[in-house]
Amino acid sequence: MKKLNETEINTILQDLQGWHFIDNGLETSFEFPNFKDAFSAITRIAFEAERLQHHPDWSNSYNTLTIRLTTHDADGVTEKDVEFAKLIDELVA
Template structure:
């Protein structure tokens, strides 16, 4: 998996308005109606992470989920991160 340049990352982020790039990772924050909905989305995301064998750094406080994606083996962002971000967006969108 090869590291993406800052320019490529910024171009790819145009498809992901809820995500931003800094500190060698792409980051998003999602707010849900309540804890149950947030936890439900996290559970579905967890299954997708296992399927892709790619796991985020994330945190949850009540109804807010914060996610950071980077490919640790190359210490930065790769296509693998955008593939998982795309799946996360689909899961979160279904939740709305």
């Protein structure tokens, strides 16, 4: 899959609220009312990650989930990351 250039990524980010292009990846954080809601979101995302065979780098601290998407084979952001970011936004909404 083709690595997107910075201009393409910045254009895409206009439609991805809360996502940022940092160190060759897409990153965001979500804050939930409590740990249970954060963990529920993680579980929903994990099932989709496995289905897509595209796994995020993430961390969870109590009610906050931080996610980083990058395609390691392409050494950067690809359309696969963009589509997964959109799906994550739907799952968390």
